[in-house]
Amino acid sequence: MAAVSVSSRVFVLALALLAAVTCRGCLAAALSTKYYDKTCPAVQSVVRSAMARAVAADPRAGASVLRLFFHDCFVNGCDASVLLDDDVSSQFTGEKGASPNLNSLRGFEVVDAVKAAVEASCKATVSCADVLALASRDAVALLGGPKWNVKLGRKDARTASQAAANTNLPGPGSSLASLVASFAAKGLSARDMTALSGAHTVGRARCVTFRGRVNGGDADAVNATFAAQLRQACPASGGADGSLAPLDAETPDAFDNGYFRELAQRRGLLHSDQELFNGGSQDALVRKYAGNGAAFASDFAKAMVRMGSLAPAVGTPLEVRLNCRRPN
Template identity: 45%
Template sequence: MATTPSFFSVLMILLGLWENVSAQSGGKSLTPENYWWTCPEAEAIVFDGVARAVAQDPRMAASLLRMHFHDCFVQGCDASILLDGNATFGEKTAGPNNNSLRGFEVIDSIKTELEFACPGIVSCADILAIAARDSVVLTGGPAWLVQLGRKDSRTPNRKEANEKLPPPNSDVGKLIRMFHDVGLTEEDMVTLSGAHTIGKARCSSFRDRLQSQPDPTLGNRLLTSLKQLCGFNNTNPLTNLDLKTPITFDNGYYRNLPSGEGLLRSDQVLYSTDERTKNLVEYYIHNPEAFFHNFKVSMIKMGNIRPLLGKDGEVRRHCRFPN
């Protein structure tokens, strides 16, 4: 049985990656050592908080990883997703996030510990980035050195949250365009989609694939089980994105696609409708090490989307509210 890695073991892996990942980032503003002197225990505090949450609820790893993604795609990696709002203000209640994103209380708890250890030092945006990495590690995925030094925004962007996050029924062309809009490539898109190897989705995210004329890219076995699960009523149950290894970060997401077992349309189209993306999917099926390596690179790249630096932002004392 696999054991949960300790922060010390992860730190040893990260130190071994120092030269490689630092060179890949190419940036001078965000650096892995940002808190080494001002809050040296910062990453250990985040790791412990994520580990506790995942031990209590294994699905939380996917939720925290997804939260970082939804933050970065909307006005950059600035923790705007964490700001409380209401039905007309804030990103939490935007269409792609409302009653869907979860894990805010985990970030709140980690932030409270960090404010006690080193007040006013560690940004909420950096907590999200570290927590995403730790979620991958705790489910068996690769480790990488997170580039740090982001500041937090003072305002959310509900409009961007409704427009910039890829819908689950997207085709390949739309996915590529939306990733290009934030500076990510077609390869980044296919690679980061592999995060769906963990986590769950509600029937509302794929119910349109089950109608009287089912999506032809949907495998018969999966179609039958999803019709039984979802039916055509008002219930909205959850099911695993990866049917075989749903709480293990591996290349299972890609291995499911040739048999039509990509849960979301935006997953299955990567294999079934476009040769450009199909070729990379097949490569990852046969080369899990390449997927792990490229996932690290793409996560670092995503974490560098429009960060707030210096006086452009603040370090929030509470992640739900501006100072």
């Protein structure tokens, strides 16, 4: 009897492991570019129009929405959990207060406006997670970057995890090895990681994230002239933590391969940026992207599709939220 019991437990464990491995691709299999063809056929044009208005009003809006998508998918899958507000009454603590997000993430009002436009067209049909995925694609395209077909059918989480956000999101001081490992944990390759890092061709970063780097912390890995320029607004002490600098000083509001050209000149703003071109395994790929914008655009689009297929854990309570900031 004992032998049978042990065998049964081993068999059950094997099935569980098989299910876990198989379900890493469950979301990808369920998503479809035609998901809303019958229930909300205008969703793509509605999102595109709303994003066009947002980017026209504030060019930074595109980079902000794109970053929201990254920070959402890397924490328990693409489930719009990053959009949830804290709820003191129910003692719910969201991801906005996590260290990588606090005083850093922006664009929530843009997503609210896009969601409102979608709700006006198709009530209670399109998830916030899908709105964010579409808005991110359109943000890139509106800033001059590539387009890709967004697979849809995601659902929204009813909960969020500040602890997971603190653990899973790579920081500005990350090493190359840490970056590769973080992306590998999500099923993304080192090539995906380098291509996706190219999102830093748009957007800004706060002084607090690069102060140490330009004030001697990375003296052997940063262009001296570049560092001296940045120290004017971000000195070792006395400067405002919130002072902003473009992640790509060459073309800060254009989605192109300027970021990689900057890395090749050791002008990466963040330590984690320059780690992609610092005598390591990604140097050749950075050189390729720096000289071939089409190759970067193609790889970025493919990597965005793969990242956008990251699924919430099996059993996560899901719904289509009417308001992206709170559960129904």
